[in-house]
Amino acid sequence: MKQNAITAEAKTQRRADFLASARRLFIQRQALPAVADIAQDTGLAKGTVYRYFQSKEQIFLALLAEDFTGLFSALEPLITQLPQPLSEAAEPFAQRYLNLLQQSPTLLPLLALLNAVLEQNLPQQQLLAFKQQLANALDTLGARLAACFSELSPASASQLLLHSYALTLGLYQCTHLPTAVQTLVQQAGMMQLQRDFATELTAALKASWRGFS
Amino acid sequence: MKQNAITAEAKTQRRADFLASARRLFIQRQALPAVADIAQDTGLAKGTVYRYFQSKEQIFLALLAEDFTGLFSALEPLITQLPQPLSEAAEPFAQRYLNLLQQSPTLLPLLALLNAVLEQNLPQQQLLAFKQQLANALDTLGARLAACFSELSPASASQLLLHSYALTLGLYQCTHLPTAVQTLVQQAGMMQLQRDFATELTAALKASWRGFS
Amino acid sequence: MKQNAITAEAKTQRRADFLASARRLFIQRQALPAVADIAQDTGLAKGTVYRYFQSKEQIFLALLAEDFTGLFSALEPLITQLPQPLSEAAEPFAQRYLNLLQQSPTLLPLLALLNAVLEQNLPQQQLLAFKQQLANALDTLGARLAACFSELSPASASQLLLHSYALTLGLYQCTHLPTAVQTLVQQAGMMQLQRDFATELTAALKASWRGFS
Amino acid sequence: MKQNAITAEAKTQRRADFLASARRLFIQRQALPAVADIAQDTGLAKGTVYRYFQSKEQIFLALLAEDFTGLFSALEPLITQLPQPLSEAAEPFAQRYLNLLQQSPTLLPLLALLNAVLEQNLPQQQLLAFKQQLANALDTLGARLAACFSELSPASASQLLLHSYALTLGLYQCTHLPTAVQTLVQQAGMMQLQRDFATELTAALKASWRGFS
DNA sequence: GATGAATGAGAGTTCATTCAT
């Protein structure tokens, strides 16, 4: 039996340990790991997981929330340092944004699962709360963006961000292939068909931002 | 026991029957129906499904292929009748495109599942073939588009369509909520947070197409 | 894989096999066996059990129904052959009745569980249906009894049977001890405290029937 | 953290608190509450429960003992005030007895659980001790009863009481339906099948006592 | 070609109890 997590910090740590295990296994397997596996990876018992999370889905929702929090807090300073005007800002933004996305390798895969799997087994209230927080975060970020670019109202800045977000998610899903399939592509020399996520996202954001003003 | 399907047409028909049932049930339940249910809905036995499809996932991949075929064949004539220049073409395109999407109520939900669920249990070859076909179709359509708009090369036209497609998929997932949760939203008076798919897609396509040229 | 049960008889047989295993294990362990154990005992797979029963509880409800059917059908002829008057009938009835109960060693233990455990996890409709059937069977039997004893109306005969049934169930629970505890009783020489089910039920039925008229 | 219970009285009080919570929750839910819930209701921790009781089952056995103590001590004076002869005593006894039972709403539900659930996880010694106490109490009460009614020997008075007790337990289980199912019964208009506990017990006791002498 | 009975791995969750603090 591992040492009891008694202090608030120890509990936070333990929760974080579970999340870290869940994240590691999710990356490793490219699929939602079983609760038992998360527990084992953490070195604790299955039942203990349920002291920290109400359900398996909550674990991954929490992971997603972590990813979003990280992304948004990194995005905030980034957004205020973009060159004027908006059409010139897209490219530097895209580069730094792509960098951030690479640091959150679970964000987009989890997001794809959210709408397909997690949402089926998550209490409606929690799904809603999550989506609301996301919307709020986008609005907040939109307000920041609007403050920097006189050509943008807060509402239209939020909208621009929503579209950028949609583009990210959509392009990820279009361009992404399971690792095993990627190997196949290379063997068959079908590389030309394979679009590159970074290239496409950069181009798409540029067009989107340029056309938006 | 239904009569054996011996002729090639009879087999094609039977396959189509399974697909129709799968589609109907998928719409009805907003989730992948069980194979047993598809069989029952068709009036045939569970084992029979496996004479026409290698796995459950293949059924829904076939459904997706049907949807795409329909969409692309409707898109082709549409694309040649757009007003010049490209920036003026986005809005009328968006309207007709949205119309087409409404006629394929399974397309976007299935697409969202493709990258999250279906791809897990699909033979790599088939997944790849499907994605390749999709890419080819986009290229073909891009060539048509480029033929109409002198400002677009075939390559950039394909790219524009890819981005439009990504935008569609991404915005669908951002704005979509399970029916049950939508009810909750209305009760709680949180409507203002809820974005409308059609509105956003129109706006996003306009900006994207305008900025692209 | 065991041979498929295709004909109706084969299915009935298979269902009976599961019930037999369930009964055997229940007697053996004096507690509800797990579904997995029933399946194993039958030599079939866990999932197969659920082709024949909707839930674990249904299995034991079915067992109880079997026991009751057997008991009531044996009781019917018995009841018409009792000596007159009612007060003289109780003793011979008790003896034969006890005989029947001994042949259904699961009846009373299952009945004790019905009101404590099964009823918690059984769909309300089914629990109700079962209790109704039981009540009907008692009424039918009451009618037979009334036909033989002029001093009894059908209603009072049913009531008499209800009381006899209650007495059976209650005395069983008062006098019954788990096998392990019985051993303890004998070792400690506390036999005098231990009431005998058969003795008490006979005495109680005699008093009850005598006083009823 | 509540103050430590150091004095013997404080400990007794704490034990009583747990019992009171257990009783309240059992009545509320019509099912055995979880240990965690009992602790929470008492305002103490889960582990603390195990300083006062060896197991969950012991809690409810103690509750049952309380109920029996209360019942028997109320029964004792009652029994000496019954009219002569025995056949005339049954009805007034039944009425007062039913009154007492109503004041112990946990007695019969717990008793039904005793033989089905509790006894599984109770140390054999304790189960035996409990049953012995109960038998002794019945004997004591039987002696009182015999002192009042010249037609009863102490042994036969005990037996009469045992039968009355069995009748109570059995009729309770026959007539009792979970609250949810009762609603169903009323909706379906199947009231005629539903027997009333008080009516039946009164009738059964009358017959039993009348026929006993 | 059609059937549908059989399969059985697999998963999430609960909760009585223990024991380090």
Added chain:
DNA sequence: AATGAATGAACTCTCATTCAT
């Protein structure tokens, strides 16, 4: 004495797929 974090066995049920008929 009190705590409450950790435990982990136990359990039911689903459903895609197989294959004997």
